[in-house]
Amino acid sequence: MQIHIVKSPELAAEAAATLIAAAILENPDLVLGLPTGSSPLGAYRALIRMHREGLLDFSKVATYNLDEYVGLDGTHEQSYRRFMDENLFDHVNIPRENTHVPSGVGPDPERNARDYEAAILSAGGIDLQFMGIGRNGHIGFNEPSDSFADKTAVIALSPSTVEANKRFFASADDVPKTAVSMGVGTILRARRALLLATGRDKAEAIRGMVNGPVTPMLPASALRFHPNCVAILDEAAASLL
Ligand code: F6R
Numbered sequence: 001m002q003i004h005i006v007k008s009p010e011l012a013a014e015a016a017a018t019l020i021a022a023a024i025l026e027n028p029d030l031v032l033g034l035p036t037g038s039s040p041l042g043a044y045r046a047l048i049r050m051h052r053e054g055l056l057d058f059s060k061v062a063t064y065n066l067d068e069y070v071g072l073d074g075t076h077e078q079s080y081r082r083f084m085d086e087n088l089f090d091h092v093n094i095p096r097e098n099t100h101v102p103s104g105v106g107p108d109p110e111r112n113a114r115d116y117e118a119a120i121l122s123a124g125g126i127d128l129q130f131m132g133i134g135r136n137g138h139i140g141f142n143e144p145s146d147s148f149a150d151k152t153a154v155i156a157l158s159p160s161t162v163e164a165n166k167r168f169f170a171s172a173d174d175v176p177k178t179a180v181s182m183g184v185g186t187i188l189r190a191r192r193a194l195l196l197a198t199g200r201d202k203a204e205a206i207r208g209m210v211n212g213p214v215t216p217m218l219p220a221s222a223l224r225f226h227p228n229c230v231a232i233l234d235e236a237a238a239s240l241l
Contacts, residue, residue, distance in 0.1 A: 001223060002230045003210065005238045009198035012234045013042025016130065016196045019230065021050050023128045023192070028060045031120075031127045033182070034088075035066050035140075036080045039132030039196050041087060048091040058094035064120055065101040066131060066140040067181035070154060073105045078168050102152065102180035109154045113180045117152040120186065129190035133197050136160050137205040137218035141181035144217045150185030154178055184222045193229040195220065197237040206233060207240040 006012050020043065024030050034040070050056040065080055074081035081101040089099050100119060103112040120126060131139050136158060142149055143158040156178050157165075166172040187193065197206055209220040209231075216222075223229045 001210070001226070003238075003241075004230065004232050005235060005241075006232065007235055009234045009236075010042060012196055012198050012232050013040075014046055015232045016040070016043040016194060017046030017050065019194055019232075020047060020128065020130060021056055024056055024058070024061060027127065028057060030061050031123050031125065032061055032063045033066060033126040033129035033131070033187070033190055034063050034084065035131045036083045036087075037132050039198065040130065043130070043196065044088045047088065051092040056092070058092040060098075061094055062098045062123055063089075063094065063100060064116075064123070064126060064182075066129075066187075067179050068102040068104040069176035070104045070109050070178040070180060071176050074101070079104065102182075104176075104180055109178070109180055113152040113154055116180065116182075117186060120152075120182075126186075126190035128192045128194060129187055130194045130196070131187070133195060133202060133205050133209065133220050134161060135164060135201055135205055137208055137220045139184065139187060139195075139220045139223070141179040142184050142187075142219040144219065146216060148185065148216045148219065148222055149181075149183035151183045152180065152186055153183055155181045184216075184219055188222060188226055190226075191228065193223055193226045195223060195229065195231045196233075197231070198234040200236040200239060202237040203240040206231075206237050210241055 072079040208218040
């Protein structure tokens with residue numbers, strides 16, 4: 001794992017966006033895995049700026065998001081589809097049909113998960129997977145557990161994740177308790193991985209990811225087995241290294 005530590009969250013966002021932009025410039029047909037959450041917002045703003053400046057063309061890029069809450073359709077204001085539309089897709093020239101977010105609705109979420117994994121495979125796999133990290137070390141919605149999920153699956157959110165995400169809902173009771181998420185295996189099969197973490201509240205998870213044992217109790221630790229993974233950290237997130 002290649003680790004870059006920069007002074008501020010703003011610089012970390014610029015660094016992540018620069019890496020993504022370079023990948024798109026190298027390969028206009030890039031298959032790009034994407035996260036939601038607070039971590040990627042600055043990078044998305046930078047990518048939008050680069051697009052507006054005429055530097056970046058998204059017309060052939062395909063995207064696959066890491067996860068979606070079960071039970072929220074794409075129009076729900078807390079759905080990850082809506083998040084992606086508002087924070088990136090609506091502001092760049094990516095064709096809507098090239099953007100993929102797992103479906104959290106319908107009678108059979110397990111089937112949605114299997115179909116999503118198959119769609120990634122038929123797109124030729126993910127070239128670059130961008131992601132954040134949870135305070136408990138989760139990636140996507142792969143929560144601490146006793147085994148790594150290999151493929152996209154329906155996953156139960158841990159109480160700490162429900163707690164962390166309740167800020168977006170009226171109450172903890174309104175936070176969906178399951179999600180469709182790429183598995184750790186799906187993430188490891190991406191040809192390149194890019195993790196962005198900022199802020200002191202990620203420092204414990206980053207210490208575990210970098211220096212602790214590789215264990216499903218800290219899912220991001222699996223990235224140490226990725227042959228081409230870059231972690232961009234601000235000084236606060238790196239403060240326990
Ligand atoms: C979101 C995702 C999650 C987040 C993580 C960090 O699609 O997969 O793993 O990356 O929970 O969230 P933030 O960035 O809000 O701290």
